[in-house]
Amino acid sequence: MTSNRSTVDVAIVGLGAMGALSAWRLAARGAKVIAFERYRPGHDRGSSHGDTRIFRTAYFESPDYVPLVQRAHVLWRQLEEESGADLLTLTGGLAIGPRDGELVSGVLASAQQNELPHRMLDASEMSQAYPQHRLDHGDVAVFENEAGFLRPERAVSAAAARAEALGARLMTETQVTSIEASRSGVVVLTSRGRFEAEQALITAGAWTSKLARHLHLPLNVERQVMGWLAVTDPARFAPQQFPVFIRETEHGRFRYGFPTTDGRTIKLGVHHEGGETDPDSIDREIHDADVKPVRDFARDNLLGVTGDMVDARVCMYTNTPDERFIVARDASVPGVTILSACSGHGFKFAPVMGELITGALLDDRAVPAIIHSA
Numbered sequence: 001m002t003s004n005r006s007t008v009d010v011a012i013v014g015l016g017a018m019g020a021l022s023a024w025r026l027a028a029r030g031a032k033v034i035a036f037e038r039y040r041p042g043h044d045r046g047s048s049h050g051d052t053r054i055f056r057t058a059y060f061e062s063p064d065y066v067p068l069v070q071r072a073h074v075l076w077r078q079l080e081e082e083s084g085a086d087l088l089t090l091t092g093g094l095a096i097g098p099r100d101g102e103l104v105s106g107v108l109a110s111a112q113q114n115e116l117p118h119r120m121l122d123a124s125e126m127s128q129a130y131p132q133h134r135l136d137h138g139d140v141a142v143f144e145n146e147a148g149f150l151r152p153e154r155a156v157s158a159a160a161a162r163a164e165a166l167g168a169r170l171m172t173e174t175q176v177t178s179i180e181a182s183r184s185g186v187v188v189l190t191s192r193g194r195f196e197a198e199q200a201l202i203t204a205g206a207w208t209s210k211l212a213r214h215l216h217l218p219l220n221v222e223r224q225v226m227g228w229l230a231v232t233d234p235a236r237f238a239p240q241q242f243p244v245f246i247r248e249t250e251h252g253r254f255r256y257g258f259p260t261t262d263g264r265t266i267k268l269g270v271h272h273e274g275g276e277t278d279p280d281s282i283d284r285e286i287h288d289a290d291v292k293p294v295r296d297f298a299r300d301n302l303l304g305v306t307g308d309m310v311d312a313r314v315c316m317y318t319n320t321p322d323e324r325f326i327v328a329r330d331a332s333v334p335g336v337t338i339l340s341a342c343s344g345h346g347f348k349f350a351p352v353m354g355e356l357i358t359g360a361l362l363d364d365r366a367v368p369a370i371i372h373s374a
């Protein structure tokens with residue numbers, strides 16, 4: 001084992017969405033960064049793969065997220081400009097469900113409180129504007145303008161590359177085994193030797209609890225499956241015709257979907273309802289029971305989507321009890337900060353979380369109240 005003494009400010013563990021976007025913001029502030037990733041940025045073993053992630057602003061979970069999404073929007077555009085990569089496509093977004101359901105009432109509250117452009121559509125207006133959706137009796141939809149989709153693999157790779165261009169050192173295919181306190185900060189033990197830094201940031205997604213077991217963070221890893229179903233008339237499912245959507249099918253149960261990005265299929269998913277899993281032994285095979293809910297949803301609620309499942313992939317949510325981010329300091333190893341994943345809705349926030357973490361690590365700034373800090 002070699003020892004790599006250095007004057008690194010921050011060592012980042014995990015270059016997925018949170019780690020790569022944090023590396024970019026930290027490096028942009030002039031911090032000396034080293035980042036460790038067990039695989040390579042943009043890989044498909046964690047939580048940041050599968051071609052698309054929903055971006056939405058009228059946040060049904062709480063209006064307090066809205067300023068964070070709005071700042072993230074600016075930063076996504078900045079990353080696009082710096083990297084030349086196409087990362088965010090605005091299509092508008094539809095929230096569909098009962099008028100008094102969690103989704104529609106939450107979107108409306110968020111939109112009204114933050115004065116976001118939106119419009120309500122009843123079943124007959126929906127059949128005119130978006131005939132791809134079949135609405136149940138009593139269902140309504142809210143259309144919001146500031147929604148669309150992000151490209152996760154591309155975004156993580158672009159952020160990592162920008163961080164590197166700004167001076168960060170990226171150690172890919174390098175597994176971190178532990179982080180210990182040292183006299184001048186922390187020592188990161190990896191499959192490629194020991195590295196010293198003033199501080200460490202753990203952004204290990206589903207593996208976070210494994211690296212910080214002693215903190216007993218309330219994180220629960222959930223297996224999730226995304227499915228790609230063939231459509232009969234791809235032009236009707238193009239991004240300009242078919243906005244991203246979330247639909248509350250029963251109280252508190254959500255399905256979501258995207259326009260086509262391959263001219264052949266649309267991606268659909270079930271929010272939650274997966275089993276608890278371990279990221280090292282997760283079942284990555286696709287079973288009939290995995291794809292049935294998506295097929296059933298398409299059959300009952302969409303027109304022009306076939307039952308032909310062209311592709312399906314396994315991914316992981318890392319859930320916190322109330323689905324908010326957790327930023328935690330490790331009292332037993334001063335200098336270590338943990339930034340959790342965010343219960344299946346965190347991707348869109350990655351650049352703003354990177355910015356907030358940069359403020360917390362470099363300036364000791366507090367994070368907003370919608371984020372748990374411990």
Ligand SMILES: Cc1cc2nc3c(=O)[nH]c(=O)nc-3n(C[C@H](O)[C@H](O)[C@H](O)COP(=O)(O)OP(=O)(O)OC[C@H]3O[C@@H](n4cnc5c(N)ncnc54)[C@H](O)[C@@H]3O)c2cc1C
Pocket residue numbers: 013014015016017018019036037038039045046047048049050052053054055174175176177203204205206207208211224225226269315316317340341342343344345346347348349
């Ligand atoms: C199916 C699905 C759909 C989703 N849909 C949406 C959506 O529509 N909109 C939205 O905003 N969000 C969505 N999310 C949530 C979002 O994708 C996640 O919150 C986000 O990707 C989590 O990023 P992360 O950086 O925490 O984890 P990851 O991207 O998994 O990154 C963690 C990284 O740490 C590395 N690592 C772990 N342990 C070590 C170690 N010991 N040494 C070195 N490296 C290590 C891993 O290899 C990995 O690259 C969805 C998630 C899933 C699974």
